[in-house]
Amino acid sequence: MNSEEIKKDFPIFKNRDITYLDSGATAQRPQCVIDAIDKFYENKNANPHRGAYELSIEATEAYENTRDKVAKFINAAHKEEVIFTKNASEALNLIAYSYGLDNLNEGDKVVISIMEHHSNLVPWQFVTKKTGSKLEYMYINENYELSEEEIKSKITENTKIVGITHVSNVLGTINNIKEIIKYAHKMGAVVIADVSQSIPHMKIDVQDLDCDFLAFSGHKMLAPLGIGVLYGKKKILNNMNPFLMGGDMIEYVYEDKTTFAPLPNKFEAGTQNVEGAVGLGAAIDYIEKIGYDTIENIEKDILSYAKSELSKLDFVETYYTPNKENHSSVISFNIKGIHPHDLATILDSEKVAIRAGDHCAQPLIRYLNLPATCRASFYMYNTKEDVDKLINALKKAYNMFAKFIK
Amino acid sequence: MENLDEVYNELIMEHSMNSYNKHKLDHADRCEKGHNPSCGDEIELELKLNGNIIEDIAFTGSGCAISQSSTSIMADVLRGKTIAEAKEITKTFIEMIKREITDEKELEKLEEAIAFKNVANMPARVKCALLAWHTLEKMI
Structure with a gap:
């Protein structure tokens, strides 16, 4: 399979004339995902876990089958370690509230990287302030990577929680989370891996990583909006208090107390x-049908083609690691003298969709000393033709602005 | 989008790239910061008043061409106006961007700021064009 063939599975590309380079924000959906939702409503819709009738039982099965599928997909040891949330943000908030608030004390440290998305950053500001613990950052080096020295100097014996993104949504840097987890465990900390930007592109194995928690959104990996996953080790989840309370999460409810x-x-x-x-x-079925090997090969080709074409434009500045084995799926860039939002508007006029702004990572953008960046992000359906369109649109933008840049 | 050149026109580009209004005032009477958190556009507006007349306006900051030129052109248009006139022009500008103006004649009072008329067709950029004017609203 190549990306031209894969693209045919995505109806939006038949219906809209668009060069879609914003899959880091949300992916497009293949026909089979859209059909699966239709079929559910046409044949199986009822409230799961409630009714004693056949339809409700089938709705429950449809829901629980995906839990089994996710558990296998990420190689969880137990299916009940897979919790559905509305997205990665909710999963990360759940950990912050239900684990962080109850397990952090004065003098403890939470360590995260400067590359975190706001969703793995703002909750930790809140929880550390509330508990009197301290939030510390691991900073990147000139290659936009976390060095081993940086990791070891920040994760210390009083570190209780480490939050780390697998792939930076701004830089595309792949962090060696397996090594970070190993070291953090040695120091006695639990580790939360945010794999939102990696699971669409590479195989995730929670037992191999040995992460304590893991979070991702479905919509970046071809699934619908509004579904996400929290994985947690059973022993830890069992000891945590619930996050949201109400229907379906209880056992016995009395006037004055409840068991969960x-x-x-x-x-x-x-x-x-x-x-x-x-x-x-x-979506999982589709990814498995295509295969991560194929996805990785397609993306490796497209990423290296995009980097080589961008490097030919002397007015473009890019921000990614020179170590190509540590770089995945996104390229941030700027044209000197053109603000990213103006650039995105001009690219839009050429039907090229990219993201411009702080990418929900303001501390990182500030650390890089940039006002904002443009970001092109790639997925299995992107072709070299998409890259060519981006390059042509960038040339047009530069020509429009060049005579005014003094 | 069809009217890209109408938005990124000569006037807007000149003001965004090389604005003579972009500096600090020596003895400003009022100062206010404006910020679009989602875009990162930032400006700091300064006013020098003489009674109820806006004697001078200047700004510093950074951001996209739309936000920076809108601030600069606003300074040109409102310099020398009374506060009441400035309020009226600001109201008209905001209504133009929100497409609430029915009588085109009303736009005449905007002078050069009418150059932003087509931003009304670009929902993603409306906030950029309005930043300076919303900031000014808080100052007068």
Whole structure:
């Protein structure tokens, strides 16, 4: 399979004339995912976990089948270690509230990287302030990478929680999270891996990584909006208090007290997003059908082509590691003298969709001393033709602005 | 988008890249910061008043061509106007960008600021064009 063939599976590219280079924000959906949602509503819709009738049982099965599928997909040891959330942000907030608030004390440290998305950063500011613990950052070096020295100097014996993104959504840097997890465990900390930007592109194995928690959104990996996953080690999840309370997450409710349902229901209050789960299941099937090997090969080609074409434009500045084995799927760039938002507008007039701004990573953008960046992000359906269109649009933008740049 | 050249026109580009209004005032009477958190556009507006007349306006800051030129052109248009006139022009500008003006004649009072008319067709950029004017609203 090549990306031209894969592209045919995505109806949006038949319906819209667009060069879509914003999959880091959200991916497009293949027909099979859209069909799976339709079929669910046409044949199986009911409230899961509630009714004793056949339809509700089938809705429950549809929902729980995806849990099995996710567990296998990320190689979780137990299916109840997979908790559905609405996205990675909710999963990370759940950890911050239900684990962080109850396990951090004065003098403890939470260590995260400067590359974190706001969703793995702002909750830790809140929780460390609330508990009197301290938030510390691991900073990147001139290659936009975390050095071993930096990691070891920040993760110390009083570090109780480490939050680390697998792939930076701004820089595309792949962090060696397996080594970070190993070292953090040696220091006695639990580790949260945010794999939102990596799981669309590479195989994730929670047992191999040995992470304590892991979070991702479905919509970046071809699934519908509004479904995400929290993985946590069973022993840790069992000892945590619920995050949201209400229907379906309880066992017995008395006037003055409540006992909670066992995992995973304890963390899934209220009627759940079954359509989202069904769509996520179909997305996993699709990714497995294409195969991560194929996805990685396609993206390696497209990324190296894009980098080589961009390097030919002397007015473009790029921000990524020179170590290509540590670089995945996104390229941030700027044209000197043109603000990223103006550039995105001009590219839009050429039907090239990129993201411009701080990418929900303001501390990183500030650390890089940039006002903002443009970001092109790639996925399995992007072709060399897409890159050529980007390059042509960049040339047009530069020509428009060049005579005014003094 | 069809009217890209109408938005990124000569006047807007000149003001965004090489604005003579971009500096600090020596003895400003009022100062206010404006910020678009989602875009990162930042400006600091300064006013020098003489009674109820805006004697001078200047700004510093950074951001996209739309936000920076809108600030600069606003300074040109409002310099020498009374506060009441400035309020009226600001209201009209905001209404133009939000497409709430029915009588085109009303736009005449905007002078050069009418150059931003087509930003009304670019929802993603409306906030950029309005930043300076919303900031000024807080000052007068």
